Amino acid sequence: MPFYHTVSDDELPHIQHLYHVRNSRLFIKDLEYILKHYRPVDLHQLTEHIEGDKLLPEKSFFLSFDDGLSECYSIIAPILKQKGIPATFFLNSDFVDNKGLMFRYKSSLLISHLQKSESAEKLLRHKFKEHKLPFRNTKESLLSVRWNQETLLDEIGEECGMDFDNFLKEKKPYLTTPQIVEMISDGFTFGSHSQNHPTYNKLSPDKQIEQTVLSQEFLCKNFGLDYKAFAFPFTDSGVSAAFFERILKDENFQLTFGGAGLKNEKIKGQLQRFGMEKESPQDAKQQIHSEYCYYLIKSIFGKNVIRRD
Ligand SMILES: [Zn+2]
Structure with a gap:
């Protein structure tokens, strides 16, 4: 289950200091390698497999994208359509239509x-x-600011003439409602990714539920979705079994996703994906190969399964 955020042929100043973005040529190369060795499955096939034990095609893959960035519409969706690959896009409800910036x-x-x-x-x-x-220094210190310290970034932006609202208005970095509607009509699926991208293990259990349920409610209400899927922002590390009990059982989410790499989960319905935008860019072949290597090494020490309290 590889996942990406975005693909771009231009420099993206809001992302360039965070992770390595693939250009469209490298992205297509990734997909061609993956398609050569694996069969694509969509969210519904994955759900039927987990819920009903329905078999997936042998050597299948599930592709997803986090954060709902505008290139999902302009670059990624056309490529996926052309190649016949289904995908799921996980959105932050506060940022849809460029209402806010992570x-x-x-x-x-x-x-x-x-x-x-x-x-x-x-x-x-x-x-x-x-x-x-x-x-410490400009780059390191700005990157060390966490979700609950966001006002510091707003204050710095104001004082140094970096207008985030203007950036949102001019660059439109996020998907808009009409774009999402069109992608849904093209067969792509959508899931929630919290309201505004906090680190879950720093939130109280109630806030974790609130961020998850309200962001999904936004999607179901605005786009008429009859399914519920959620991908954790940053990490699901430290999130308790009680969270999954609430979300998967009481709130009827079909699936939840982490990004901890190739790993097994004790909790049925929670699945782990691996990020493709590593700091030192590798092609899909190298990256998938190293995921399997880590998995095998971890399995020797019993560390390939995530257990939760
Ligand atoms: Zn994210």
Whole structure:
């Protein structure tokens, strides 16, 4: 289950300091390798397999994309359609239609904006001190800001003339409602990815449920979805078994997804994917090969299965 965020032939200042984005040529190369060795399955086939033990085609793969970025519509969907590959897109409900910007993207934008400025470090040092946070250098410090410290990024943006609202309005980095509607009519499936991308193990159990249920409710209500799927923002590490009990049983989500790499889960309905946008870019062949190698090594020590309290 490989997953990506986006694919772009242009530099994306809101992402370039976070992870390595594939260009369309490399993305197509990935897909061609994967298609040569694996059969694509969609979310519904995967659900039937997990819920009803219906067999999947031998050597199958499930493709998904997180964060609902606009290139999913402009670049990714046309390529997938052409190749006949189904996929699921996981969205943050607060950001659909460019209503808001994820805090990590703010960090990356600020780095792009400030890295060459000599006076920036002085301002940042001051702002970090005000927020009682350690300052090292522009890039490292901006990347160390967490979800609950987002106001710091907003304040820095305001003081250094980086207008996030204007960026949203001009660049439209996220998918819009009409684009999502068109993708659904093309057969793509959608799931939730929380409201605004927090780290779940830093939230209270109630807030974890709220972020999940409300973001899914937004999708079901606005796009008439009759299924529920959720992918964790950042990591599901440290999320308790009680969360899955609520979401998969009481709230009737069919599937939930993590991004911990090739691993097995004790919890039925929770599946692990592996990210394709590693810092040192590898092609699909190398990446899938190393996932299997890690899996085998972990299995020797019994670390290939995730157990939860
Ligand atoms: Zn995400």
